[in-house]
Amino acid sequence: MSQDTLIVVDGNSLVYRAFHAIPLLTTTRGLITNAAYGFTNMLYKILQDEQPELVAVVFDKGRVTFRTEQYSSYKANRKAMPDELRPQFPIIKDILQAMNIKVFELDGYEGDDLIGTIVAKAEKNGLNTLVVTGDRDALQLVSPRTKVLMTRKGITNLDIYDEGKVWERFGIYPNQFIDFRALTGDSSDNIPGVPGIGEKTAAKLLQKYHSLDEIFNHLDELPKRQREKLQQHREQALLSKKLVTIEQNVPIEVDLTQCTYRSPDYHRLLELFTELEFKSLVKLIIGSDGSKNGKNKKAAHEQPAVDTFKVGYQKITKPEHLDTLLEEVKNTEGISLVLNGTAETGVSAAAIATGKQVYQLPVEGKPDEYLQVLKEICEDDQAIIYCHDGKSAIWMLHHHGIKLNNLGFDTMVASYLLNPASPSLELEDIALQNLGVVLPSKGEAALPARAEVIKKLVPVLRDKLKQQQEERLFYEVELPLVKVLAQMEITGLAVDKQGLEEMSAELGRRIDELTVEIHALAGEKFNINSPRQLGKILFEKLELPVIKKTKTGYSTDASVLEQLAEKHEIVDKILQHRQLTKLKSTYADGLAALINKNTGCIHTTLHQTVTATGRLSSAEPNLQNIPIRLELGRRIRKVFVPRDKNNVILTADYSQIELRILAHMAGDPGFIEAFNQGQDIHTRTASEVFGVPIDKVTAEMRSKAKAVNFGIVYGISEYGLARDIKVSRAEARRYIDNYFARCPGVKNYIDRVIREAKDKGYVTTLLNRRRYLPDLFSPNRMVRSFGERAAINTPIQGSAADIIKLAMIRINKELEERKLQARMVLQVHDELIFDTPASEMPELVEIVKDCMENAMSLDVPLVVDIKTGPNWYEVKPIEEQHHA
DNA sequence: GCGAGGGC
DNA sequence: GCCCTCGC
Numbered sequence: 001m002s003q004d005t006l007i008v009v010d011g012n013s014l015v016y017r018a019f020h021a022i023p024l025l026t027t028t029r030g031l032i033t034n035a036a037y038g039f040t041n042m043l044y045k046i047l048q049d050e051q052p053e054l055v056a057v058v059f060d061k062g063r064v065t066f067r068t069e070q071y072s073s074y075k076a077n078r079k080a081m082p083d084e085l086r087p088q089f090p091i092i093k094d095i096l097q098a099m100n101i102k103v104f105e106l107d108g109y110e111g112d113d114l115i116g117t118i119v120a121k122a123e124k125n126g127l128n129t130l131v132v133t134g135d136r137d138a139l140q141l142v143s144p145r146t147k148v149l150m151t152r153k154g155i156t157n158l159d160i161y162d163e164g165k166v167w168e169r170f171g172i173y174p175n176q177f178i179d180f181r182a183l184t185g186d187s188s189d190n191i192p193g194v195p196g197i198g199e200k201t202a203a204k205l206l207q208k209y210h211s212l213d214e215i216f217n218h219l220d221e222l223p224k225r226q227r228e229k230l231q232q233h234r235e236q237a238l239l240s241k242k243l244v245t246i247e248q249n250v251p252i253e254v255d256l257t258q259c260t261y262r263s264p265d266y267h268r269l270l271e272l273f274t275e276l277e278f279k280s281l282v283k284l285i286i287g288s289d290g291s292k293n294g295k296n297k298k299a300a301h302e303q304p305a306v307d308t309f310k311v312g313y314q315k316i317t318k319p320e321h322l323d324t325l326l327e328e329v330k331n332t333e334g335i336s337l338v339l340n341g342t343a344e345t346g347v348s349a350a351a352i353a354t355g356k357q358v359y360q361l362p363v364e365g366k367p368d369e370y371l372q373v374l375k376e377i378c379e380d381d382q383a384i385i386y387c388h389d390g391k392s393a394i395w396m397l398h399h400h401g402i403k404l405n406n407l408g409f410d411t412m413v414a415s416y417l418l419n420p421a422s423p424s425l426e427l428e429d430i431a432l433q434n435l436g437v438v439l440p441s442k443g444e445a446a447l448p449a450r451a452e453v454i455k456k457l458v459p460v461l462r463d464k465l466k467q468q469q470e471e472r473l474f475y476e477v478e479l480p481l482v483k484v485l486a487q488m489e490i491t492g493l494a495v496d497k498q499g500l501e502e503m504s505a506e507l508g509r510r511i512d513e514l515t516v517e518i519h520a521l522a523g524e525k526f527n528i529n530s531p532r533q534l535g536k537i538l539f540e541k542l543e544l545p546v547i548k549k550t551k552t553g554y555s556t557d558a559s560v561l562e563q564l565a566e567k568h569e570i571v572d573k574i575l576q577h578r579q580l581t582k583l584k585s586t587y588a589d590g591l592a593a594l595i596n597k598n599t600g601c602i603h604t605t606l607h608q609t610v611t612a613t614g615r616l617s618s619a620e621p622n623l624q625n626i627p628i629r630l631e632l633g634r635r636i637r638k639v640f641v642p643r644d645k646n647n648v649i650l651t652a653d654y655s656q657i658e659l660r661i662l663a664h665m666a667g668d669p670g671f672i673e674a675f676n677q678g679q680d681i682h683t684r685t686a687s688e689v690f691g692v693p694i695d696k697v698t699a700e701m702r703s704k705a706k707a708v709n710f711g712i713v714y715g716i717s718e719y720g721l722a723r724d725i726k727v728s729r730a731e732a733r734r735y736i737d738n739y740f741a742r743c744p745g746v747k748n749y750i751d752r753v754i755r756e757a758k759d760k761g762y763v764t765t766l767l768n769r770r771r772y773l774p775d776l777f778s779p780n781r782m783v784r785s786f787g788e789r790a791a792i793n794t795p796i797q798g799s800a801a802d803i804i805k806l807a808m809i810r811i812n813k814e815l816e817e818r819k820l821q822a823r824m825v826l827q828v829h830d831e832l833i834f835d836t837p838a839s840e841m842p843e844l845v846e847i848v849k850d851c852m853e854n855a856m857s858l859d860v861p862l863v864v865d866i867k868t869g870p871n872w873y874e875v876k877p878i879e880e881q882h883h884a
Numbered sequence: 885g886c887g888a889g890g891g892c
Numbered sequence: 893g894c895c896c897t898c899g900c
Contacts, residue, residue, distance in 0.1 A: 527899095527900085531887060531900075550886080551886080551887090552886070555888095556888085558888080558889075578888080578889080585897085585899080586889085586890070586896095586897055587890085611895065612895095615892085615895075621896085621897085622890085624895075624896080625891035625895080625896065625897085627890060628891075633890080658892090713893075786893095789893060793893035794893080797892090797894065800892095828892070829891085829894090829895090830892065886899105887898100887900090888897100890898100891895080
């Protein structure tokens, strides 16, 4: 007889258990996955422990079953399936399919009955069966060959019931279980049983009389109270018996050979698990702990279930092979290119995948031979080239004087667009998530594998972009922008190094003076830069009042110090010290350290795949936060100079772009009108909020109104506004209410955006850039409010990003076509900075103004202010220069 | 990792 | 609301 083991899983029972045992988990896209995660983990563990030869999972189908027809109250007190659970069933079925596990379901029957039928068949075939469920009724199936694995509490505690265990637990044999339930009932399924007869009594009766029928035959032997109860509820007991009896002959084809447990489709499973963000399960399959450095060893028993992705490739050993490569590239629409190397040292190795073949370069023994071929390929306008992080490829090629003319796809940028709030940016992760393959991390095969994977990813990612309606955004904005950003980084900003050093020295002297004074006032030396030491001095030694606390101690931030300023003269000096050390360390010294020795310029990195809203970010150094508000800091801008003595700096910034976008998207007539008439928008808001005529708006009112306008754009909270303009919460609330009362279009817009965001799970910008907002569904109110503010802010901030990106692409195209020497060198969210020969100024002004103001057509004008000067500090409006 | 502070 | 960098 066969010793094979069959596992039959009650899908619904385990899914419900998992749902209630695990708190709501969501993916970064807001998909709820807790039940799917818990179920999959349970299943994995059971399969691991039992190593079965056969596996089946059953599900209920349809709410009406033959039991409901017999007894309308059956399971009537069961609540409807929670909205968070329902959509997890298709996910679970996808997972089971990927695991190659047979699923049974049949309309009108509960999972129990399918289990019963399968068990009957298994018994006939002499299989050992293990039923996995949380439903006690299944215990009636226990036999010498059939056991039940029952969930106890949570999902990790499982009890195994064989005949002995049933006896031990209930004092009955499994074949008495139906009668037992007929007597005790089951409140969760609304099975009545015999009221007043509990488990203890039922077991005693069954021990003595063996069955329900025999109990009724011997009623006269029973004590009066029991007898009466049984007589009175006889019909009910018999009905209960029918209801709890598991059907073992359901009209369904059960072919146990179909249940043979084969190995899963690991690639599909990896795609699913990575998409669902089941990180521990991914680790289980790929046998890695996810650490990039590979320092942490795998546990010995953890055999990776999938091999790393391998692809056959041709190493180019002879120069003649290069001709073959060139020929094939010519005949291929879209090749992928992977480069090893750095921007500083150039390309050290390359791989090219055409779809038919993967080529590995360089030519053995001839380290530079291939560069000419690389040049021919990259600069061929006909060759469409796919990269992962095309901008870094452009940098590396730039080292060899090679251009990348036709970037046809960028898997990193595409993956960012699909989920900018938490994108997978590493090719390894993108491959896992979209192809279900594991990339080799090192070794000779790594490069060709990457090339092949990029080539395979392009259609998959393109399809996903299309599904999210972001194909145009990708091809018309983000992809062409890669080249523009590369050019900006490569050009860099010229810096007056000597000027920077002088500023650093001067700041150093003033910091030293202040340090001496502060130490004297404190009566001891201490590290002013250490919030811990500073806190001790201020709040313990000098006993100043504690205004705010942080997680780790006293808060000493600027708002706290400002409130303490009048209590002790040391405080103002600390504020000054803070300001000066920030300027010296971050700006004077920080910038000086990043001047490129060869070019004398600062080459920031403009990140295209970092922000959740679609903005760019700047790093090493961050040139998007060079001081401007305070005069002292603003002087830093003097060191940013043109790269040639005949050049000037030109800046062009959008005036109030975010508020204009808000006016446009909200369609608020008053707001739109104000911009169309060229009114001062903050003055107008002040007039609305304070209910005074435009000409009666004071400077203070305007400044408060300005804060309100910012607040609206940021997704206002009265708390934030009150803090910013230093008024009470109630006062702030009044301003906001007034604002909404006077600008109903804005109010409606905000409500609409939040509603749509909650409905769809994401928000979009004017060019359909998408951001998922899982925070909107958080059970935590604070997190939820945060999500709501992001829902308001993202369409505005992101649309501004869309617009300036469009302008940048058009400007660069014009500069190129007109062969101008002017260069765009920086973007600061609503501002572009150029380094241009003075002679090209008039033409540049015309191009920049035109491209920026007409980047997109809105219901309000886009207005750009242009300034020029000998450095970034001294830029002045061009009109003024005419008059001067 | 946190607090602080610079920008839009 | 969105970032980056510094010093501890």
